[in-house]
Amino acid sequence: MRDIFDAIQKSAKRIKEAIDTKDIGYSQLENSSGETQLELDIKCDMIIEEEFSKVSSIHTVASEEKEHEEVLHENGKYFIAYDPLDGSSLIDVNLSVGSIFGIYEGEFGTQKMVAACYVVYGPRVEMVFAQNKTKLYLLQAGDFEFVKEIRLNEKGKLMAPGGTQQNWEKYHKAMIDGFFAEGYRLRYSGGMVPDLHQILLKGGGLFSYPATSDKPEGKLRRLFEVFPFAFVFKTSGGEAIDGKDEILTLGHAHIHDTSPCFFGSKYEIDRVKEVYARNA
Numbered sequence: 400m401r402d403i404f405d406a407i408q409k410s411a412k413r414i415k416e417a418i419d420t421k422d423i424g425y426s427q428l429e430n431s432s433g434e435t436q437l438e439l440d441i442k443c444d445m446i447i448e449e450e451f452s453k454v455s456s457i458h459t460v461a462s463e464e465k466e467h468e469e470v471l472h473e474n475g476k477y478f479i480a481y482d483p484l485d486g487s488s489l490i491d492v493n494l495s496v497g498s499i500f501g502i503y504e505g506e507f508g509t510q511k512m513v514a515a516c517y518v519v520y521g522p523r524v525e526m527v528f529a530q531n532k533t534k535l536y537l538l539q540a541g542d543f544e545f546v547k548e549i550r551l552n553e554k555g556k557l558m559a560p561g562g563t564q565q566n567w568e569k570y571h572k573a574m575i576d577g578f579f580a581e582g583y584r585l586r587y588s589g590g591m592v593p594d595l596h597q598i599l600l601k602g603g604g605l606f607s608y609p610a611t612s613d614k615p616e617g618k619l620r621r622l623f624e625v626f627p628f629a630f631v632f633k634t635s636g637g638e639a640i641d642g643k644d645e646i647l648t649l650g651h652a653h654i655h656d657t658s659p660c661f662f663g664s665k666y667e668i669d670r671v672k673e674v675y676a677r678n679a
């Protein structure tokens with residue numbers, strides 16, 4: 400695992416450099432979710448693949464930017480699914496973006512998940528690595544330095560409600576309104592990495608991306624976005640559900656499958672469970 404940790408750090412430094420220097424034009428290509436890829440999406444995907452190719456313990460990789468999984472080392476034991484540049488449509492407005500990694504042993508699947516990691520490229524570059532504990536690292540003068548362990552409180556103060564409100568179910572809207580009426584504050588940039596990072600570092604709250612009338616299976620991708628953050632939240636003392644079931648019990652039929660998702664501390668997730676059990 401140490402070599403994977405190192406490879407992610409090397410990729411993160413190269414991606415930061417690419418964000419700072421590469422132009423941000425769109426390519427002529429679409430990814431498997433039907434989104435036009437930025438040249439930067441493709442570049443970041445290449446960087447990660449290059450770094451992972453040097454790590455013999457990695458058997459197979461799957462990327463949000465590639466249709467199929469790819470075998471790197473037949474004798475490796477780790478399977479890694481990653482979103483090379485999350486929130487890439489926010490690059491042109493200079494908001495924070497990230498990279499997300501889910502690490503599995505033997506095959507892809509929530510039961511086989513052993514670690515998760517994400518990197519935030521903001522005013523500073525930070526990395527969060529969850530294995531037995533969730534640890535925060537800060538890039539300083541070329542090296543990632545350990546900062547602290549991340550633990551969520553039982554109840555938070557922030558609300559990040561994703562999805563087009565017009566297409567929310569009535570009970571979902573009533574639930575979100577209820578949280579605001581209780582004093583929760585809106586924090587939503589449209590980048591999953593900074594939005595969830597904020598909730599993790601400020602003690603808790605709720606990030607939701609529900610099933611909507613236009614996206615009944617949600618928008619966020621199970622392998623590349625939802626499973627890794629579920630692992631990070633669980634490891635930090637929080638919870639992650641799809642409205643009913645724990646995310647880390649869910650399966651997937653295809654590597655690009657999506658799922659509704661809710662990440663938060665105990666208080667907020669209990670409320671989601673209660674509301675969804677009554678209505679969904």
Ligand SMILES: O=P(O)(O)OC[C@H]1O[C@](O)(COP(=O)(O)O)[C@@H](O)[C@@H]1O
Pocket residue numbers: 434463482484485486487488561562563589590591592618
């Ligand atoms: O614009 P919306 O519908 O709020 O969606 C925001 C979500 O989409 C994403 O940007 C998808 O990620 P990509 O940039 O990797 O496609 C998430 O980071 C974010 O939470």
Ligand SMILES: [Mg+2]
Pocket residue numbers: 482484485486591624
């Ligand atoms: Mg993404």
Ligand SMILES: [Mg+2]
Pocket residue numbers: 440463482483484485486487
């Ligand atoms: Mg992406």
